[in-house]
Amino acid sequence: MSFELETAVNREGLRRVAIDPVSRVEGHGKVTLLLDEAGHVKEARLHIVEFRGFEKFIQGRPYWEVPVMVQRLCGICPVSHHLAAAKALDPVVGALTLTPTAEKIRRLMHYGQILQSHALHFFHLSSPDLLFGFESPVQQRNIVGVAAAHPEVARQGVLLRKFGQEVIRITAGKRVHGTGAVPGGVNKSLTAAERDELLADADQMIAWSRDAVHLARRLHESDRALYDEFGLFRSHLFSLVRADGAMDLYDGHLRLRDARGHIVRDGIPCADYEQHIVEEVKSWSYMKFPFMKDLGPARGWYKVGPLARVQNCDFIPSALAEIERQAFIAHGEGEPVHAPLAYHWARMIEMLHAAEVIRSLLDDPDLLSNQRMNEGTKGREGVGIIEAPRGTLIHHYRVDDDDLVSYCNLIVSTTHNNQAMNEAVRQVARRYLDGRQLTEGLLNHIEVAIRAFDPCLSCATHALGKMPLVVELLTADGSLADRVAHGG
Amino acid sequence: MSPARPPEGARTAAREGGGSPVSAPARKLRVATTSLAGCFGCHMSFLDIDEHLFELVELIEFDRSPLTDIKEVGPCDIGLIEGGVCNAENVHVLRAFRRNCKTLIALGACAVNGGLPAQRNHLPLSECLREVYQFRPGIANGQIPNDPELPLPLDKVRPIHEVVRIDYFLPGCPPSGPAIWKFLTDLIAGRTPRLTGGLLHYD
Numbered sequence: 223m224s225f226e227l228e229t230a231v232n233r234e235g236l237r238r239v240a241i242d243p244v245s246r247v248e249g250h251g252k253v254t255l256l257l258d259e260a261g262h263v264k265e266a267r268l269h270i271v272e273f274r275g276f277e278k279f280i281q282g283r284p285y286w287e288v289p290v291m292v293q294r295l296c297g298i299c300p301v302s303h304h305l306a307a308a309k310a311l312d313p314v315v316g317a318l319t320l321t322p323t324a325e326k327i328r329r330l331m332h333y334g335q336i337l338q339s340h341a342l343h344f345f346h347l348s349s350p351d352l353l354f355g356f357e358s359p360v361q362q363r364n365i366v367g368v369a370a371a372h373p374e375v376a377r378q379g380v381l382l383r384k385f386g387q388e389v390i391r392i393t394a395g396k397r398v399h400g401t402g403a404v405p406g407g408v409n410k411s412l413t414a415a416e417r418d419e420l421l422a423d424a425d426q427m428i429a430w431s432r433d434a435v436h437l438a439r440r441l442h443e444s445d446r447a448l449y450d451e452f453g454l455f456r457s458h459l460f461s462l463v464r465a466d467g468a469m470d471l472y473d474g475h476l477r478l479r480d481a482r483g484h485i486v487r488d489g490i491p492c493a494d495y496e497q498h499i500v501e502e503v504k505s506w507s508y509m510k511f512p513f514m515k516d517l518g519p520a521r522g523w524y525k526v527g528p529l530a531r532v533q534n535c536d537f538i539p540s541a542l543a544e545i546e547r548q549a550f551i552a553h554g555e556g557e558p559v560h561a562p563l564a565y566h567w568a569r570m571i572e573m574l575h576a577a578e579v580i581r582s583l584l585d586d587p588d589l590l591s592n593q594r595m596n597e598g599t600k601g602r603e604g605v606g607i608i609e610a611p612r613g614t615l616i617h618h619y620r621v622d623d624d625d626l627v628s629y630c631n632l633i634v635s636t637t638h639n640n641q642a643m644n645e646a647v648r649q650v651a652r653r654y655l656d657g658r659q660l661t662e663g664l665l666n667h668i669e670v671a672i673r674a675f676d677p678c679l680s681c682a683t684h685a686l687g688k689m690p691l692v693v694e695l696l697t698a699d700g701s702l703a704d705r706v707a708h709g710g
Numbered sequence: 711m712s713p714a715r716p717p718e719g720a721r722t723a724a725r726e727g728g729g730s731p732v733s734a735p736a737r738k739l740r741v742a743t744t745s746l747a748g749c750f751g752c753h754m755s756f757l758d759i760d761e762h763l764f765e766l767v768e769l770i771e772f773d774r775s776p777l778t779d780i781k782e783v784g785p786c787d788i789g790l791i792e793g794g795v796c797n798a799e800n801v802h803v804l805r806a807f808r809r810n811c812k813t814l815i816a817l818g819a820c821a822v823n824g825g826l827p828a829q830r831n832h833l834p835l836s837e838c839l840r841e842v843y844q845f846r847p848g849i850a851n852g853q854i855p856n857d858p859e860l861p862l863p864l865d866k867v868r869p870i871h872e873v874v875r876i877d878y879f880l881p882g883c884p885p886s887g888p889a890i891w892k893f894l895t896d897l898i899a900g901r902t903p904r905l906t907g908g909l910l911h912y913d
Contacts, residue, residue, distance in 0.1 A: 243781060246778075248776070269860065271859070271861055274830070275830040275833070278837070278841050291826060294749050294825070294826040295749060297750040297753065297754045297884065298751075298754055342754075347777075366771075377764075380761060397758050398755055399883055496847065496848055499848065501848055501850065502851050503850070503851050504855070508855050510849075519850065669779075680745075680748075
């Protein structure tokens with residue numbers, strides 16, 4: 223099916239403008255706009271332009287290689303793929319439950335990942351737009367510009383990310399592409415010295431994360447007209463929640479809220495995801511478009527990630543982040559907050575939660591135990607779902623008697639947000655670009671909307687691929703009339 | 711590996727032997743980075759230099775990079791390439807980097823030898839595409855994406871030295887932050903980059 227502005231009714235005579243590559247996001251994407259003579263937007267699309275084929279070439283590999291292979295889908299959230307695969311393969315070695323040590327080490331690793339990825343996205347990638355303005359000079363609009371103008375903000379961002387990376391290094395052996403989780407448990411627990419190394423900085427990270435929430439909130443509240451309306455659209459919200467409704471980013475069941483905030487699906491076991499989610503293929507993107515099967519493609523799409531999670535859960539099980547969640551919910555005045563730019567605020571609330579979870583896990587003596595593995599009667603199939611930094615991540619494998627993988631299905635976080643990101647692009651194109659002379663700063667508005675979702679186009683191109691942004695204007699015969707590539 | 715050729719402007723900072731830090735060069739060196747068919751892990755490792763980032767930006771300025779909004783690479787002293795070559799667009803970007811960068815570096819396993827994405831090389835591309843987009847449960851409107859906006863995939867994923875000349879190869883999946891810091895500070899100071907001990911690894 224096709225949404226408004228997704229496909230021009232008549233593409234004859236329209237100019238093409240491309241943003242290629244989309245920058246300050248992970249991976250490769252581009253945006254194309256088709257405009258009529260008066261500059262009215264007739265079509266706007268976010269394309270994912272690369273394909274890598276992981277789902278195919280994983281098949282035939284021994285299952286124990288999978289957690290290490292699939293993390294190479296994405297260098298930004300390798301831990302998410304690593305853990306989702308390990309979770310999916312736990313039943314294959316008969317580990318229907320994990321030892322307390324294994325579960326807590328994995329959780330520590332995962333919340334370290336949430337912390338580092340959220341810090342990276344907010345400080346290194348998005349903060350220049352928010353601190354300097356969407357049309358600020360290209361030369362300034364990056365982390366180096368932030369370091370010059372706001373050195374303390376930049377420094378805290380770098381050190382927050384560093385701490386998250388150190389949690390990963392200590393639990394997984396390396397900062398990027400480690401090996402900590404294995405089907406059935408983990409291959410390493412913590413030493414007291416390693417725990418103490420993290421403990422030394424943990425309280426500082428909570429304090430800085432709280433400052434970051436307040437910074438994001440202040441930015442939002444300082445210009446409510448902009449932050450509440452920019453790229454606004456309404457949709458369902460989708461995520462894991464814990465059995466008691468709490469936010470849980472490592473495990474739980476699936477919940478869907480409608481745009482008004484009513485829970486419309488709840489308690490869906492992870493293993494049943496296939497009964498609920500269908501992915502539509504469109505000819506113009508390598509990234510699929512998932513939707514809820516019974517609601518259909520027109521109404522059944524949804525948002526995932528921080529904005530969905532902070533509102534989908536009933537509460538956040540850590541004290542400081544819960545206070546911030548309540549302030550966030552109050553901002554909606556009884557309605558869910560759908561504003562894309564509110565993703566930043568929600569993301570920082572999650573970063574604070576991650577810092578609190580890490581701090582409290584470090585007090586747990588189970589981290590130091592050597593009870594690392596469980597096993598039992600071998601199984602043949604498993605589904606692992608985790609809340610990655612960018613949203614719900616689904617891994618599904620079948621393994622034959624020879625221990626080789628016979629089937630692999632991956633639905634990555636950014637893919638769930640495909641329709642949502644396209645919708646935000648169209649809203650911004652309609653509101654800010656329609657009928658105007660396109661400048662670099664105006665085109666950056668489109669990228670600001672995309673960045674809010676923190677897309678990982680590296681992940682999203684797992685089928686064969688990658689994501690950059692360019693806007694080009696083409697004449698009717700296809701020749702290039704105008705092209706704006708940021709700073710180009 | 712070819713012998714070190716200090717980037718122009720860096721010679722005043724050259725000093726004997728190893729060891730950071732380096733003093734500021736006469737002018738800032740210009741550095742471009744890109745990720746082709748990679749996972750961004752090498753760029754993450756680049757950021758794993760942590761606080762050294764603030765020292766680095768005293769010595770260099772960024773050109774095109776996923777960290778900036780500069781979309782086209784311009785004349786640069788150093789280019790860092792993550793990822794191999796998997797489609798026509800990768801080839802264009804890589805050639806533009808070679809034309810503009812005095813010293814071009816293959817950063818990490820995928821750029822050096824194709825890496826994990828090259829695991830598809832033993833499979834026919836059409837079979838990969840059909841299986842992912844057409845013949846699998848839970849798909850609506852199954853079809854192989856095909857649009858002028860989508861760059862054509864290559865039949866095989868290639869290491870970048872098969873497409874352009876490369877001056878240095880830095881292995882690792884990814885190379886660690888300290889390895890990247892040592893490599894860059896050597897290069898900026900006009901020393902032959904040398905990675906020893908734990909800094910040189912292939913995993």
